[in-house]
Amino acid sequence: MEKFWVIFATSIFILLPFTCNSFSLETPTDRRVLVLLDDFAIKSSHSSYFNSLRSRGFDLDFKLADDPKVALQRYGQYLYDALILFCPSVERFGGSIDVAAIINFVDSGHDLIIAADVNASDLIREVATECGVDFDEDPSAMVIDHTGYAVSETEGDHTLIVSADFIKSDVILGSKKITAPVLFQGIGHSLNPVNSLVLKVLSASPSAYSANPKSKLSTPPLLTGSAIALVSVIQARNNARILISGSLSMFSNRFFRSGVQKSGSSTKHEKSGNEQFLTEISKWVFHERGHLKAVNVKHHKVGETDEPALYRINDELVYSVEIYEWSGESWEPYVADDVQVQFYMMSPYVLKTLSNDHKGLYSASFKVPDVYGVFQFKVEYQKLGYTSLSLAKQIPVRPYRHNEYERFMPTAYPYYGAAFSTMAGFFIFSFVHLYNK
């Protein structure tokens, strides 16, 4: 008996890390991260970034991109929760990884960080295109900005640029304002404006353009101005998050530490905004922020507590749902005043804003419309930076039963009167007719 307990306890201790650390709905933050590199020098040259990840509890696994033993999954189970591709020049991944494998990795709900660079390989470009980001097709093009470049000792070709054009979202970039601009050196990309899933987090200044800095500009550049995205994020429909950056060097220790001064500006920042910007955005990508969950969807008639199988038209009902946000360690109540519920049958018949009690419980009370059919309680909550909530719960609404109508209506009294007076009249008539001789 004792032996059994020992085995049981040890097996729990062995299995515990696996059960706890894997990505799950309960703890959405990633734990195990695979980092694919072009060569191991990046590991040391970008160590600040990796250390910040490690210090937040991530388990980084460094591999060379063309390592033949590298694999994302084994026996149908994914080995990692997230993937960082710091390998812009790789032509072929080693092992079983290819574009389809990476896309499947994302489609099964895992996160991805891609850093491209000048002369990024077709492989990396293809992965980016699958995610909705189009890098400049010219392989040697870089983002050049002759007015917004970073001041440095040597007058370069103005490819090291400065940008402070961030997306305005506290969820993605954290509540603390990024004061220093970000240094960037790499390639730009464009986004399809109809693509609603991809967001431009850092865009170039209006004077920037994308071209080969070494050759003369013969034709007007295809990508110009603030249409150039430098860093973009994508939240897929299954809430997998992707970060795509056109520069690998912006993650490097050198960029993290160096001071920054924008050309034509007198203010010189001691430290560039790269570290804050990239750390905050990695928190978002790895679901430490902006991840919502909705639980305990309930509805019942006013004055009752049990959930009925169907409602009758004109019933009064209460709908409630609890919404929480993941803070990195625990689920905190989510507070917002723009969550709405629809009572929906082909179109919303009722659209009501839910009121919350600041403890995560959202509720609304409304009257079922005077229409029967199969309705749905729908909550479609899509807010910038947050994972999308889309709840639908089917509920039929029936008409009145035959004995639920009003029995004696005042408007019908003339008819009752007519019926009864006719009956009385007929009785009297028959009586007179039969006995009057």
Added chain:
Amino acid sequence: MAPPEASSAAFPNRYASNALRHAFGDVLSYFILLLIGVLAFSIRIFSVIKYESVIHEFDPYFNYRVTKFLTKQGIYEFWNWFDDRTWYPLGRVIGGTVYPGLTLTAGTIWWLLNSLNIPLSVETVCVFTAPIFSALASWATYLLTKEVKGAGAGLTSAFLLAMVPSYISRSVAGSYDNEAVAIFALIFTFGLYIKTLNTGSLFYATLNALAYFYMVCSWGGYTFIINLIPMHVLLCVVTGRYSSRLYIAYAPLVVLGTLLAASVPVVGFNAVMTSEHFASFLVFIIIHVVAFVYYIKGILSPKMFKVAVTLVVSVGLAVCCAMIAVLIALVASSPTKGWSGRSLSLLDPTYASKYIPIIASVSEHQPPTWPSYFMDINVLAFLVPAGIIACFLPLSDASSFAVLYIATSAYFSGVMVRLMLVLAPAACITSGIALSEAFDVFTRSIKFQLPGVLSNAEVDVGETSSAVVEAQNVAGKTDKPEETSKDRPSRKKKKERVHEEKPSTKAKAEKKRLLALPLAASVISLLLLVFLGAFYVRHCVWAAAEVYSAPSVVLSYRSHGRLHIFDDFREAYAWLRHNTDVNDKVASWWDYGYQTTAMANRTVIVDNNTWNNTHIATVGTAMSSPERAAWEIFHSLDVKYVFVIFGGLIGYPSDDINKFLWMVRIGGGLFPHIKEADYLRDGSYRIDSKATPTMLNCLMYKLSYYRFVETDGKAFDKVRQTEIGKKYFKLTHFEEVFTTHHWMVRIYKLKPPKNRIRGKTKKSKPVQFSLFCSKNNSDVHLQVDFNLLMLWQKTSSRNSSRSGAQKKNPWH
């Protein structure tokens, strides 16, 4: 051969012999009626013997589902049943939109049997309800025809009705549809009306109203009764045959019948508000006016009466004109003139095809072809004219009703194939009268022409003709004399008078001797008539066994001595039942809605109760749209699975591709961006290489022919007898999840929306075509001729009003 022996034994006492003959005649006719009932029942269980005890076709599955609900939940739950599994997301109030007669009947039978500890399943009861009621219907025919022309004609008609193919087609075991009980109710109501007309008894008038109530409960065809009876009453009044019996037969029926009809939820206020019922009220007023006039005539002197008439007529005419003007204005203000679409298409046969594609699309709403008359009523078609003539010799109230019935039903059957069912009883009644009269004449001729004593002749007749003929003869003769007398007292008195009049028949017979036909002619004609009857019986048995017994959910075909069974429908429904979530929504063309809810227990978008034209048009539009648009429409309706019926592999002709033009028409009726012309090349409908691009890219084409080329390498469609136009294509928004053994049902799943949206960079990817190896499957090469199976029917019980507003697809 009981009667001849008896009559010869009782020969010495003539009076006693007559009484005995009566007794034996009655016993014999009851015995024959019993046999007719057995015949009617047993001819209809071919389907159970040849196939199995299953519910047939489409509507019966709905009725079966409703009956199951009724037996499980009780009548109040049934009355208030809101079904959320059909017409998603609108739902359907079953209790208020269904004719409950059939369901309640079967439910009662089931409850009765169970309380007697006979544990039959609901399905068994449902399967055998129709045969039981056809036995009852043939007895009702006996009652009706007996009132018209005597017991002989009654027996003949009952016999004819027991096996008329038209009625068999709707009442084989398993064909659990409204018509199965409604035809009984129809005949019974008419029978009771004639009975009341003949007797003038209030008792029968009340029974008549109750029978009418049962008919209203059972079938929408009750409007036929409530129009035909007023027509007959009007006819009687116009031809000066008004009598108090007519009043008693009609007035209580209208008052009680309307009250009862209004208490059926599905009819409700329609009983007083729609044009179908106006005729009865108008005649109700007329008969009161006439009754009043007759009453006044009785108390006034002729001169005074004339003065009163001129006074009343001049005033009354003015009032009437005003009334009619108001009425016409009221009716004309409604868009359909107060008539439902289906009734309008009865009056104007081209109405439906012009305005309501959903009515025109149903095969049984098409006008019939001539062969279908021969198929469905066979030799009766030739006997009917003779029967009409017989009805005029002499014309009584009752026989004029028979003539009116056959005339109107013949018209209606010419408009819609389905109403052949109403014609069949009328044809049986008139043909029965004709046959019976003919037998009467011929046997009488033989009796008088034969040399020898009269009494011997009777024995001879008994020996030469069959027992049936003899019984008819006897029964016919006994009722003959008083049928001719116009004014009939009550039934009891009649019976007495029969006996009093009996001795005088001999004198009458002497007179009739002069009208007798030659012996040889009579014998030959008799033989020919028997031959005709035999031909009819043979045809009916063949029709019952071969044509009308197929349940249409299971198809069978015999080729090269082997029997092939195509059980694809149930295979597909079973797949849906076992492999999909219980709340998943399944879309298909509406023909298969009832079966999907009943057999697969999944929610459907549209079904055979075609009450909402917009919803059906939406599904039609989706089927006629390209893949992406179709996906959007289906997705907005929460559809998870879509299935199509495809017959191209085995040659099953009533598949969705053949119905597709109707989907285009119905969809295009509401969403004008779907145009029929886009699907036709030079006015002809084709799916081969000359088909239009719209056709080749629509969802129906793609779902039907996806991977079809893998079967034989050529993609040869056996129904259309051509190779298809586009053989290699991929589906982007749908994925095939199941295809049945003979490819008759193909189920597809809607792909979820894409997880990511791709960038716009185009990539030149080499187009890959996989080479398909042709597989030699023995079933693939079956060339099946389904012509007989084409005789299937679809029913839709209610029609929808055509919405006037032309909108674009609301889901865009």
